[in-house]
Amino acid sequence: MESLLVEQFRGDVENLPAPVHAASLARLVNDRYTWETLSAALRRPELRERHPIGVPRKPRCVATDFLHTIPSRRPMTVTLPTYDQVVRLPREFGPLVVPPEYEDANGHMNIRHYLDLGAEAIDTAFRRIGLTDDYRATRRQGFFTAEHHLRYYAEVHVDHRVSAYFRVVERSDKIIHGMALLVDDTTEVLANTLEVVAPHVDLTTRRVVPFAPDVAEAVDRELAITEQVGWPVPVCGAMGIRAQRDRAGR
Structure with missing residues (x-):
């Protein structure tokens, strides 16, 4: 090795x-x-x-084009949104009743299902933006996931109802930084977040390329909607879009 x-x-x-x-x-x-x-x-x-x-x-x-991790050793204080704040976002997935097969040996939902449900929420939001199978077939472009970060805030158990939401954090001309938020509707808490950095890629050359104007406009509309909720996104602080961070002096 x-x-x-x-x-x-x-x-x-x-x-x-x-x-x-x-x-x-x-x-x-x-x-x-x-x-x-x-x-x-x-x-x-x-x-x-x-x-x-x-x-x-x-x-x-190709990873060198779109991995935009910002090294940081400073501790971060994360303020979590409440259940009522999260559910003001457009719901992307759910409510789903957690089935018995999702349970692991520790008596709660296994980690892989948090990832699956968050990914489903992101995929739904991206389809609304216009990134469909037809888009990939006709334009030969799509999104890759360059990096993701999972955080767990509350246990989810069998027979609980869960729903997933999505927020755009920021964008450049080639990259979307976003977050899926999974809530437990039974206990009314934020259970998990899935933070992603997703570059826009030419599927023929496998290289990162800028958004077309219509995609950029759709992403901006999504960003405007999610910014109206009035609470900060609980980002991990170790990933994002470098250009925006550099301009902010972080």
């Missing part, structure tokens, strides 16, 4: 197996442990002989 990590930082990522390619993404999303592993590997004499590359170069990978 270490030798493959060295290869990927030489820029030869196109033919690497998927797990190793994921490791290259981890570095770009602020995984300091991957970087430390690589640095240690470069100090090993036997690896230096096989890979005399010196300082790792920027990987030749």
